Amino acid sequence: MLTGLWQVADLEREGPTDVEAAAAAMDAYTAAGFTTFDMADHYGSAEEIAGACASRAPHRDGDMQLLTKWTPAPGPHTPATVREAVERSLDRLRADAIDLLQFHAWRYADPSWLDRLFALQELKDEGLIRHLGLTNFDAVHLDMACHTGIDVASNQVSYSLLDGRAAGAMTEVCLRHGVQLLAYGTLAGGLLTGRWLDVEDPGPDGVKTWSEMKYRRFVEAAGGWGRLQVLLAAVRAVAMKHGVSMANVAARAILDRPAVAGVIIGARLGHREHIADNLQLSSLKLDAADRKTLAAASRPLDPIPGDCGDEYRRPPYLTAAGDLSHHLDEFPSPYPVRTGSGGRMRVDSGTVWEDLAGYSRAVRTGDRIAVSGTTATHGDRLVGGDDPASQTHFIIDKIEGAIEALGGRLEDVVRTRIFVPELADWEPVARAHGQRFGGIRPANTLVQAGLIGSGYRVEIEAEAHVGRQT
Incomplete structure (x- = not known):
């Protein structure tokens, strides 16, 4: 005790x-x-x-x-x-x-x-x-x-x-x-x-x-x-x-x-x-x-x-105050947002691949947010070790953060595409995807494909439409 x-x-x-x-x-x-x-x-x-x-x-x-x-x-x-x-x-x-x-x-x-x-x-x-x-x-x-x-x-x-x-x-x-x-x-x-x-x-x-x-x-x-x-x-x-x-x-x-x-x-x-x-x-x-x-x-x-x-972390907030007012004032953006011509907005997550290949983690034009193929990379680290489910969950965290930074929510996702190098990993990856998207039900495709880089068990890309009817 x-x-x-x-x-x-x-x-x-x-x-x-x-x-x-x-x-x-x-x-x-x-x-x-x-x-x-x-x-x-x-x-x-x-x-x-x-x-x-x-x-x-x-x-x-x-x-x-x-x-x-x-x-x-x-x-x-x-x-x-x-x-x-x-x-x-x-x-x-x-x-x-x-x-x-x-x-x-x-x-x-x-x-x-x-x-x-x-x-x-x-x-x-x-x-x-x-x-x-x-x-x-x-x-x-x-x-x-x-x-x-x-x-x-x-x-x-x-x-x-x-x-x-x-x-x-x-x-x-x-x-x-x-x-x-x-x-x-x-x-x-x-x-x-x-x-x-x-x-x-x-x-x-x-x-x-x-x-x-x-x-x-x-x-x-x-x-x-x-x-x-x-x-x-x-x-x-x-x-x-x-x-x-x-x-x-x-x-x-x-x-x-x-x-x-x-x-x-x-x-x-x-x-x-x-x-x-x-x-x-x-x-x-x-x-x-x-x-x-x-x-x-x-x-x-x-x-x-x-x-x-x-x-x-989410309603209903079962705290003394019934909200987070005793703890926090606000949540900062998960990633810095950059704005270009025509109102185009983008975010980077800081991986080496983004600068090397010249792409953004996610881009928003109008009400559409496109999220690039995302692996379980954070800086120079691989998150989730060799576990495909943990890698999947971290990837979805990154996707959620990128979409939130651009003004959307994970619930706005209408399409995901999953790539696994080893077909034996499809089930833990699919189950992790289902755990996070089971209440959202986007269109989805899962395919076996070779991934660039070592240690990656899964890569996911996503598309969201902000303000769509739910």
Whole structure:
């Protein structure tokens, strides 16, 4: 069990935190054996508090694990700005190396997320980061990062009896690559505890903390307050059977899932603590009947939309504010746009082939956008390794970014053409194409053809008509 410090930022809405007093409040957790703390660069003064606690006399021998996150604004970053961000966290944590640095990417159509990840890998190799993790990555892009050679230790995602997205493709990817899941939202901001059992829906104005605001949106997405009460009743039945709290049951149910290395339980330092209750989790063992009871109560819930992390990337935004206003002002263009005569617009993606052969990644004339044959090249790197599906997904990311830069959307695509050098690759490539275009259904052709360059398993070109009827 990890102690989460997101609520430091929530508490600081009412005023600044006394860092030393909050650090002293952490001593009760470490004394009970809860020595791993999860935070982020944007959780108010959480890093400073954790650093102050770790530097206190009882902990100077390094008995604490401090996990943090870097959630940079979208857009270009240089290796120097990545180093600056890591060193800023190191200063706050009063540490020589970060135990686990978890990286968040806001969007995948902008390939600059890869540049940041490559720079973090270099800092890990240098020793400033002990372990490199991800947070809120979906299964496709976790798989892509691993195939590209990033040394990923973990992925932190929302995972609870209310939100089971991580149980499918995400778990499969983690088991395949040896990546561990760190589950947050396991108690749904407290909504999966006895405090809310047999309580009427408080409505959006009846929840006060950011955590409650956020996870009430999850409840709505899952089918509403009535279905939550059915789930809570099942959790209570299992809790009464074992003589533990409902929180223990909700947390244990996720901790027992494949690939899950830990669950993150939030703390309001100096305000609300559940240390004694949390200690019971280690001795709780759920049996097959318990799991059947919980599964039956979860089954009627509507699936949370999308894949892991999509609540931060596309509507419905299941955040405290219901949008991204607490996080971002805007998204920059994935690629710079150049305008020529007659209103002709074009974008380049920076591959060596574009200058060599004298072409653009994409060109827009009127409402038509034509995207050149695209491979899984980013700068001088091949993304996705030797995996045809990962290469396909990155290619579609590049196509989406080029179309977005020129004012369109992936949904505007009316034609794709796929070229594979090895016919045996047609199925993983076609399945990846179907995963991304299944709701769009453009015209498509797939052919076997030789590709220029080594390592390429697939090349795709596309055409989009902006403003077409959908």
